[in-house]
Amino acid sequence: MCVFCKIVKGEIPSYKIYENKNVLAFLDISQVTPGHTLVIPKKHYENIFELDEKISGELFKATNEIAKKLQKKLQINALNIINNNGPLAGQEVFHYHIHLLPRYENDNVKFNYPKHEFDKQKLEEIHKKILGN
Ligand code: 5GP
């Protein structure tokens, strides 16, 4: 059984901050910033590609609610939502989860994305690939 399934079952302790029938949220064990929270479906889905669409609706609704709770209780006005799917994307726990990362002045968190300027032809090619059969 995976580590988050164990948290759902109560076999591993966690600092829960939200719970309903299908969704659980708890503090990440390694806090990138204070209040760093994980929102998960109680049922095991490995990643976004497996996730049930009804559950994804419930998850985002809960995520929205929790974000507002963190905003109010931690007095923050900036927050990143991160979700890693697959090892190439940095996923380490293979039970779907959404990170909520409250942001603070001078918190020293930096996202280092490369930014590529694609020309029209390249963008059209990608667009066609996604929309085509
Ligand atoms: P990922 O890299 O898969 O998106 O993130 C997995 C996250 O799960 C990491 O931030 C890690 O700190 C967190 N995590 C791993 N094991 C546990 C645990 O036993 N309890 C809690 N609360 N968080 C965990």
Ligand code: ZN
């Ligand atoms: Zn699991």
